[in-house]
Amino acid sequence: MASSLHFLLFSSLLLISPSHTQQSSIPDATLLPITKDAETLQYLTHINHKTPLVPIKLVLDLGGQFLWVDCDSEYVSSSHRQVRCHSLQCSAAKATGCSGCFRNNNTCRILLTNTVTSKATNGELAEDVIALQSTDGSKTGQTATIKSFLFSCAPTFLLERLASGVKGMAGLGRNRIALPSQLATGFGFHRKFAVCLPSSTTSKGVVFFGESPYMLLPNMDFSKSLIYTPLVINPSDEYFIGVKWIKINGKRVSLNTSMLSIDKEGVGGTKLSTIVPYTTLESSIYDSFVKAFIKVAISLNMTRVASVAPFGACFSSENIASTGVGPAVPIIDLVLQSEMVYWRIYGGNSMVRVRNDVLCLGFMDGGSNTRTSIVLGGHQLENNLLQFDLATSRLGFSSSLLIKQTTCSNFNFDPIRKESL
Template sequence: MSLHRSSTAALVALLALAVLLGTSADDGGQPIVARVSKDASTALYNIAIKVGGVPLLLDLAGPMLWLANCPTPHRIIPCVSHDCDDISTTYRPPGCPKPGLRGEGPCACPAYPRNPVDGRCRSDDATTITLAANATDGQNPLYPVTFRAVGSCAPGELLESLPAGAAGVAGLSRLPLSLPTQFKHPYNGGYYFGITGIAVNQQSVATPPGVFDLDAGSGTGGAVFSTVTPYTALRWDIYWPLRNAFDVATSGIARADKVAPFDLCYQASALTVTRVGYAVPSIELMLDGGRNWTLPGASSLVQVNNNTVCFAFVQMASSMPAAVDSPAVILGGHQMENNLLMFDLVKETFAFSGLLLGIRTTCSNFNFTMGSSY
């Protein structure tokens, strides 16, 4: 499937409880793998890529790497340097405060770490951060590797609303300061993909003409992957047609009271469970190129308590942690779970496995027993 506005070479296997990245030339370009885990209390994802196994929040659309409460002293990036030039081209969130006057000492390059969940931004020192992962052959970890990346310090207050224990954010977008080092500087660094329509139970959902169109210059419209949006968020003119079509297709299943943030819920006792989740009509995302991404019951529904299961899509709102610049569809973490996604940023394509439950496996079966540095 086509991937809009790609830049440098990288391969990312996401939400297989692992992330594969192309590392720097220092280790010969060997791909690396790091464990990804879901935080139950926030429904967000951590990646264990910091030295010592300290988790960072995984933000697929995030512009940079940042670490809260940097040690004192810490290495700074000089104002006059190539790295600072890259930092200065990175998107500065609107309303982010300018850095205060620094006392005596060298000029430190400022950076603007942002909490992707609540949108707060601060200014702090750009620095280098040591990371650790495992080299991989694509099937198993091989041996531990450490490497340094340019990122930012951040005040501890930015950790609020992140998973407990997270020490910062690992941004994996295609902007200059993301972990997959980039050479182009698009307005929007998110991973976009093309959707032409949606179907429920193999019946096309009627949506307004052009509703999925992407403005490549501004990042408005289109569909984007996001690991900081727990459940797929849809613009209102897509959400309501899909929600109503699913409502009709499941009319024979007993309803339950709504549980925020969901609008459509069912009695858990009225649902049967199959190998691919609850026995409900599948949702199909019709992609550019003619292929469909099938979302069976494990992806379309979520159990919210012992008695209630809800339609796992939400209407996009200003309070949602949007990935970037008002896309029409933000494909959230729940819908990506137990799918193997591979991004080829040279060919500007991505590939997906479909729900792994259908082939009697899960992402948690990936072998992390060899070469662990933790």
């Protein structure tokens, strides 16, 4: 109760502060571009940060707790302010302490993690300016600014194994100081955001904070055609959905469905991740899933070939037709709250071309002692419009934009007259 009260006070403080945001009109939405790094397969974005404003490259972490940035290397800003111990901001950030920070002993200390390497360390909580592209419904290409955006300063070593030129990670999780919550508070948005990951290293996707429309085709708002499923509440700041079972070409895969549930400690379940490049399955689920897929594939005259690491099931592409939704391979359905609600995975999201003549099933063995039974990785999320509504705790998803002959790189940010939708 006390924690909730602190957050309400903290939110009110941000909203009434005249210096917190700066824009001639209140935006309907703010946008972040997404690119895919060819070497690491990480999804990257850019945020304008500090004073004077400079663009910084960040790894996008869907379940990340907040924004953290390397402050040890060339961090110069006239607007940077440390957050003091015992402040409302410190409380909202779930501080781990108030001493022993690597920069200042009187600064609020917070635990931060590189989710690629799983390395964690203490960093200081700070405030500085950020600016994002915005729209007010009639104008685009404007900039929306928050002058007192909370983030964590990190030591340089935490950047290990992140893409070249990256300065930190941008967290979109359910944490109170993650980007979605701070932007919603700062601009008065509904607490929702949408993610559309690009499938190519030469195209762009988008994170969309605030209200729709999501225009991927002329005069078509894709928020009107989403399928909805509850977000499963769990102890972490990450996003889980309730997969009940898996089907391949309409036939249920035989597996231990109890592992698909998530317990009070957060073990089990199905998580969405932009950090894992390919979906991972707990070993027993993976074995049953791959065997079932191979059986159906062979019945469709697909020819299995030697595996190509890190994938376990590969096929000759010679007799696999190409379609608008990718290779013509068995369809995978993740069945959610009922038989009528399912996430359909077509060949464009299930297969990975490893050579001109070889396609591999883009799912990996996550091990027998994994904390999460299924982690839906980036390849399976690409070209799916995903809307996270934090207020109602539900996920809206498109189940592949390819079937409508569009992709995440086709967002239209031109001015949209809402009355015409």
